[in-house]
Amino acid sequence: MAAFFSGAFLLIKAEKKKPALFLSLAFFLLAIRELFRLCFLSESSIQFLRYSLLCEPPLIALMTEGCAYQFVERMARPRRIALMGFIFVSCSVIWAILGIYYPSALLTLSGDVVPVLAIGNIERAGAFLILILSVGLLWRLENILRESEGGLRWRVKYAVLGIFIIGGEFIWEMGYRLAYLKIVPVQFGINSLVLVSGVGFFVFAVVRHRLFEVEVYVSRYVVYRSVVFLGVGLYLVILGLITTVIRYTGLTYSDLAWQAFLYLSLLALVVVGLSQDVRNKIRFFINTHFFTNKYDYRKEWVEYSERLVEVQDEKEILSQLEKMIYETMFINWVTIWLKDKNNVFKQVVPQDESNGSKSIDLEHPFIKLLRESVYLIRSQKYGYLNDLGILKLPDSITSFIDENNIALAVPLLAKGEFLGFIGVGPELTKLDYGQDDIDLLKGLASQTATALDMVRLHEELMQNQKLHLFNQLSIFVMHDLKNAASLLSLILQNAPTHIHDPDFQEDLLSTISSASRRLEKVMMKLRALKPPEERELRKVDIAKVVGQEVDNFRRLCSGIEIKWEPPSEVYCMANEELLKNVIENLLMNAKDALDGRGEISVTVDKVDDQVVIRVSDNGPGIPVDFLEQKLFRPFQTTKKDGLGIGLWQVKNFVEAMKGRITVKTSPGMGTTFEIILSCE
The missing domain is CATH 3.30.565.10 (Histidine kinase-like ATPase, C-terminal domain)
Incomplete structure (x- = not known):
C-alpha cells in the first residue's frame, strides 16, 4: 500500500517530468511485486511468486534512471545517460518476457523431504542484473547526497535514505539468492518491513519538502571519490557470480582456498585503487564520456587561486603550477621557460642542476612564433597548428619542439608582456589535445603570469622601500653631521678674535670633543644598521x-x-x-x-x-x-x-x-x- 500510494502521488502531484514518471512506475511495480508475494503466501501457488520475480529488474532499472534524471540535465552527456537507461530497461523487459515463456527456468519447487524454491538460470541472470542496477542506484544516491549542502541536503536526505534502504534491501536479497540459489519465503516479512521503512522516508521527503522541485548537480570529483564505492559493489557482484558458478558446476573448495581467494581479491582491488595510471584512466574515461567539458574549470581555477595565495616567491609559484598541471592533465612531462632581466629565456622547470638550465634568446624563432600565437599544438593528424590554423614550420622551430618534447604550448602574458611559456608533453591517452586542454592551460598560464608579475612588482617595491629607508637614514646622518658642523663653524668664526682667551680655548676643546663623540655615534649607527x-x-x-x-x-x-x-x-x-x-x-x-x-x-x-x-x-x-x-x-x-x-x-x-x-x-x-x- 505504501508503494502504491507513493507511485500514485508522484503521478498525480509531481510535475510530469522523467524523474517523477520513472519513479512512479518503479513504485507501482514494487507494489505489484509485494501483492504477488502476498498472494503466494495465502494461496501457496508458485506462479504468484514467479510473477513477483518478473517485477524486480524493471522496477530497479526505473528507480535508477529516475534518480539519474534528477541531475542528468546538468551532466554533460544526457543522451548517453538516456541510452544506458534504455539499455537497462530493455534488458529488464526482455528478461521478464523470457521468464514468462520459460517459467521453469525462473523458479522451481524441488526437494522430497523439505520443499525448496530453487531459482533457475533466468532468475540467476536476473538477480545478477538487479545486483548491478542496485549498486548503480546506491552510487547515484551517494553522489546526490555528497553534492548537496546546507538546506538542500536537509531537503533531499530523507528521500535519498528511503531509496538507499530499498536498494540496499535488494542487494542483500539478491546476494543471498545468488549465494544459496534459492528463495526463502520466511524472509518476506522482514523484507517487506525494510521496504516499508524505505518507502516511508521517500514519501515523507516528497510531501514535506517538494522533492521534485530540487535540482542537484553532481561534480566529476564526487564521481572520482565514489569509484571506491563502485569498486566495492563490483567486487560483491563478482563474488556472487563466482559463487554461482561454483555451486552450478558442483565444485568444492577448502576454507584455506576460499580465504586465499578473498585475500587476493581484496589485494587486487587495493592495487587497482592505488594505481595512479588506473585512476588517470578512470578519470579520463569519466571526463570524456559523461561530461561536455573535459575539466571542471571552476574547481581548478578556485583550487589554483587558493594555492597561489600562500606563495611568497617565484620559485613557489612555479612549483604550484607544475604540481597543478600534473594533477589535472593526463601527462607526464611539463616544461616552463621564463625571461630573465637580460631578455634571455631559461628553462626553470624541470631544473637540471648537473647540466645547467637551457636557454634561448629573445630572437629565437620559437619565441617569435609563440608571441604571435594564443597556443601551439603538435598534432598527430594535422602536424603543427595554432589559433590561426595549420602551420608549416622551419627546422629551427621543429627541432626545438622535439628536443623539449612539447605537444602543447601557451604563452605567459602579463599586461601584454611576454614573460615566458608553458609546454606539456603528449597526452598519456595518445590522443591529440583539444579545446578543453587549451582552455585549461591558458587559464593556468593567465593566473601564473599575473602571480609572477605581482611577485616581481612586490620585489621592486621592496627594493624601493629599502632605497627609501637608506635615503631616510642618510638624512638622519646628515642632520647629526650638520649639527656637529654648525658647532665647529661657530668655533671657527670666533677663533680669530678669541683664540688667545683661555676660556675660549677650553670651550674650543670641549666643542671639538663633543663633535667627535657625535661623529663616532653616527658611525656606530651606520655599522649596526638597526633601530636605537x-x-x-x-x-x-x-x-x-x-x-x-x-x-x-x-x-x-x-x-x-x-x-x-x-x-x-x-x-x-x-x-x-x-x-x-x-x-x-x-x-x-x-x-x-x-x-x-x-x-x-x-x-x-x-x-x-x-x-x-x-x-x-x-x-x-x-x-x-x-x-x-x-x-x-x-x-x-x-x-x-x-x-x-x-x-x-x-x-x-x-x-x-x-x-x-x-x-x-x-x-x-x-x-x-x-x-x-x-x-x-
Whole structure:
C-alpha cells in the first residue's frame, strides 16, 4: 500500500517530468511485486511468486534512471545517460518476457523431504542484473547526497535514505539468492518491513519538502571519490557470480582456498585503487564520456587561486603550477621557460642542476612564433597548428619542439608582456589535445603570469622601500653631521678674535670633543644598521643638564642674548643623553630663527610633580599653516637648507622619556617650546 500510494502521488502531484514518471512506475511495480508475494503466501501457488520475480529488474532499472534524471540535465552527456537507461530497461523487459515463456527456468519447487524454491538460470541472470542496477542506484544516491549542502541536503536526505534502504534491501536479497540459489519465503516479512521503512522516508521527503522541485548537480570529483564505492559493489557482484558458478558446476573448495581467494581479491582491488595510471584512466574515461567539458574549470581555477595565495616567491609559484598541471592533465612531462632581466629565456622547470638550465634568446624563432600565437599544438593528424590554423614550420622551430618534447604550448602574458611559456608533453591517452586542454592551460598560464608579475612588482617595491629607508637614514646622518658642523663653524668664526682667551680655548676643546663623540655615534649607527635601543630613564638633575647645554651654546653664539637663571636642583625621571639632544636642537632652531640677532630665554620650573622646561625666542614665529599641518612631522621644514628632522627627533625623544612637548607662537612675537616631564 505504501508503494502504491507513493507511485500514485508522484503521478498525480509531481510535475510530469522523467524523474517523477520513472519513479512512479518503479513504485507501482514494487507494489505489484509485494501483492504477488502476498498472494503466494495465502494461496501457496508458485506462479504468484514467479510473477513477483518478473517485477524486480524493471522496477530497479526505473528507480535508477529516475534518480539519474534528477541531475542528468546538468551532466554533460544526457543522451548517453538516456541510452544506458534504455539499455537497462530493455534488458529488464526482455528478461521478464523470457521468464514468462520459460517459467521453469525462473523458479522451481524441488526437494522430497523439505520443499525448496530453487531459482533457475533466468532468475540467476536476473538477480545478477538487479545486483548491478542496485549498486548503480546506491552510487547515484551517494553522489546526490555528497553534492548537496546546507538546506538542500536537509531537503533531499530523507528521500535519498528511503531509496538507499530499498536498494540496499535488494542487494542483500539478491546476494543471498545468488549465494544459496534459492528463495526463502520466511524472509518476506522482514523484507517487506525494510521496504516499508524505505518507502516511508521517500514519501515523507516528497510531501514535506517538494522533492521534485530540487535540482542537484553532481561534480566529476564526487564521481572520482565514489569509484571506491563502485569498486566495492563490483567486487560483491563478482563474488556472487563466482559463487554461482561454483555451486552450478558442483565444485568444492577448502576454507584455506576460499580465504586465499578473498585475500587476493581484496589485494587486487587495493592495487587497482592505488594505481595512479588506473585512476588517470578512470578519470579520463569519466571526463570524456559523461561530461561536455573535459575539466571542471571552476574547481581548478578556485583550487589554483587558493594555492597561489600562500606563495611568497617565484620559485613557489612555479612549483604550484607544475604540481597543478600534473594533477589535472593526463601527462607526464611539463616544461616552463621564463625571461630573465637580460631578455634571455631559461628553462626553470624541470631544473637540471648537473647540466645547467637551457636557454634561448629573445630572437629565437620559437619565441617569435609563440608571441604571435594564443597556443601551439603538435598534432598527430594535422602536424603543427595554432589559433590561426595549420602551420608549416622551419627546422629551427621543429627541432626545438622535439628536443623539449612539447605537444602543447601557451604563452605567459602579463599586461601584454611576454614573460615566458608553458609546454606539456603528449597526452598519456595518445590522443591529440583539444579545446578543453587549451582552455585549461591558458587559464593556468593567465593566473601564473599575473602571480609572477605581482611577485616581481612586490620585489621592486621592496627594493624601493629599502632605497627609501637608506635615503631616510642618510638624512638622519646628515642632520647629526650638520649639527656637529654648525658647532665647529661657530668655533671657527670666533677663533680669530678669541683664540688667545683661555676660556675660549677650553670651550674650543670641549666643542671639538663633543663633535667627535657625535661623529663616532653616527658611525656606530651606520655599522649596526638597526633601530636605537630604548634609553634607560633615571633620576636626573634637569637644571644641571640644561645649564650645561646653555653655557656651551652661549660661548659659541655672539650677537644673541641668552637669558638663563639656573634654579636650585630639580630632579626628574629622564635620560641625560636624550635631554641634551633635545635642548641642543631647540637652541639651534632658536638661533636659526633669530638669524644672528635676538634673544633666547631658557627656564626650568617645578610644578607639583612635573618639571617644565621652556625655550623661547623673539624671532618671526612659525607660520600658522605649518604649525597646524607639518610641525613635528619628518622631512618638513621652513629653513632653506633644513632637513626637517630636528623637531621630529625632539618630539620622539621627549615621548621616550614619558613626557610631552607643546608649542606657542605668534607671528612677529616669537616662539616658545614647552617640555613637560614627570618627576615620578
